[in-house]
Amino acid sequence: MKIARETVRLEEPLGLTSGNVLPQVDLAFETYGTLSPDRDNAVLLLHGLTADQHAAGPPWHQGGRAGWWSQAIGPGLAIDTDRFFVICPNVIGSFGGSTGPMSPDPTTGRPYGMRFPVITIADMVAAQRQLLNQIGITRLYAVIGGCMGGFQALEWMSKYPDQVESSVLISATARTSTHNTALWSVLRAALTSDPAWNRGDYYDGPPPNAGLGLLAMTGALFWMSRDTLQSKFGLRTIEDRPLRYTLEPEFAIEEFLARVHHNASAGNLDANALIYLTRAIDYFDLSREYGSVAAALGRFTSPLLLVSYSADWRYPPQEMDEIRVALAPRAVPVRHEVLNSAIGHGAFLYDFASLEPLLADFLKNRSQPIHGGDGRST
Numbered sequence: 001m002k003i004a005r006e007t008v009r010l011e012e013p014l015g016l017t018s019g020n021v022l023p024q025v026d027l028a029f030e031t032y033g034t035l036s037p038d039r040d041n042a043v044l045l046l047h048g049l050t051a052d053q054h055a056a057g058p059p060w061h062q063g064g065r066a067g068w069w070s071q072a073i074g075p076g077l078a079i080d081t082d083r084f085f086v087i088c089p090n091v092i093g094s095f096g097g098s099t100g101p102m103s104p105d106p107t108t109g110r111p112y113g114m115r116f117p118v119i120t121i122a123d124m125v126a127a128q129r130q131l132l133n134q135i136g137i138t139r140l141y142a143v144i145g146g147c148m149g150g151f152q153a154l155e156w157m158s159k160y161p162d163q164v165e166s167s168v169l170i171s172a173t174a175r176t177s178t179h180n181t182a183l184w185s186v187l188r189a190a191l192t193s194d195p196a197w198n199r200g201d202y203y204d205g206p207p208p209n210a211g212l213g214l215l216a217m218t219g220a221l222f223w224m225s226r227d228t229l230q231s232k233f234g235l236r237t238i239e240d241r242p243l244r245y246t247l248e249p250e251f252a253i254e255e256f257l258a259r260v261h262h263n264a265s266a267g268n269l270d271a272n273a274l275i276y277l278t279r280a281i282d283y284f285d286l287s288r289e290y291g292s293v294a295a296a297l298g299r300f301t302s303p304l305l306l307v308s309y310s311a312d313w314r315y316p317p318q319e320m321d322e323i324r325v326a327l328a329p330r331a332v333p334v335r336h337e338v339l340n341s342a343i344g345h346g347a348f349l350y351d352f353a354s355l356e357p358l359l360a361d362f363l364k365n366r367s368q369p370i371h372g373g374d375g376r377s378t
Helices: 121-134 146-157 177-193 195-202 207-221 228-231 254-265 271-282 317-330 343-350 356-365
Strands: 004-007 028-031 040-044 085-088 143-148 167-168 305-308 332-337
Touching: 004 228, 028 121, 028 271, 040 146, 085 121, 121 146, 143 146, 143 271, 146 271, 146 332, 167 356, 177 207, 177 271, 195 271, 195 332, 207 254, 207 271, 207 343, 305 317, 305 356, 317 332, 332 356
Parallel strands: 040 085, 040 143, 143 167, 167 305, 305 332
Antiparallel strands: 004 028, 028 085
């Protein structure tokens, strides 16, 4: 599989939803496979909150990590790179090399930090569209996104439906919920309460690792359902040792969370970026600009696959189904599949087996009539 990593500077300043303007924008991205001579096989893959553009393949550097969806992308896999040219851009505001809080402010030469303007999902998509125009791709065979990537895919479907020939949304909804906004508020408080955060000006000093670790520990509980935690850890002690009756870590779940804390503080996450990205999710509501989800998707007519997980309490299936219901009166070819996985929200990353045949079949046969899988498909 041919893999390339690039960074492109956008030719135009980027006007933001807030009214601010980013005068200079770099977008980092990776590609997999080969673009066809007719440029008609491009698949835009959009990453989630704590991922970046490295979606497939081995680690790029010593101590790095493999692609976050390597099980899905490659020759003969669900997103078959013998057939498709996959583009995975790093969103603005993130920590993978695209312009964000870590980037130098062109007016001062210093990292933006918290002087970076607030961004939205719509701003991310506007930057992606500029990128695709610059590299000569005007039509997308498919747009695919899970979690925050699903929000971006919805923006593509709403703003630029003529460029999207099909779409796959996984573990996402048409708007964030009050519950999710509350959770993000708690996680941002974990970051900003770390003295090393220093109001976002920590790039020439120690990073806020304690806050990042606390965020990751809490975030792990967002991703896994109650049943998953029970089945994986139960009330087992560390190494099945006898109870010691101590305030030190005693149970397997405590050891797991301590490991999560360590990995987060030693990883590539950037505290300021997480603040900005979670805030972008807070602002996401597909109906706000148009009055309803149906109106927001009023020009979208292409095949659509929606995938939810029954144990996903962050973005539950009934909220995803609002999208299907909004499109049903216009007979848009949409299918909503609800899968069972105890992992819940993170199942599309960590329990790919049930999703793989759905994704592969949709990309291969999207022009065929779509029939039900859960009784709610049309």
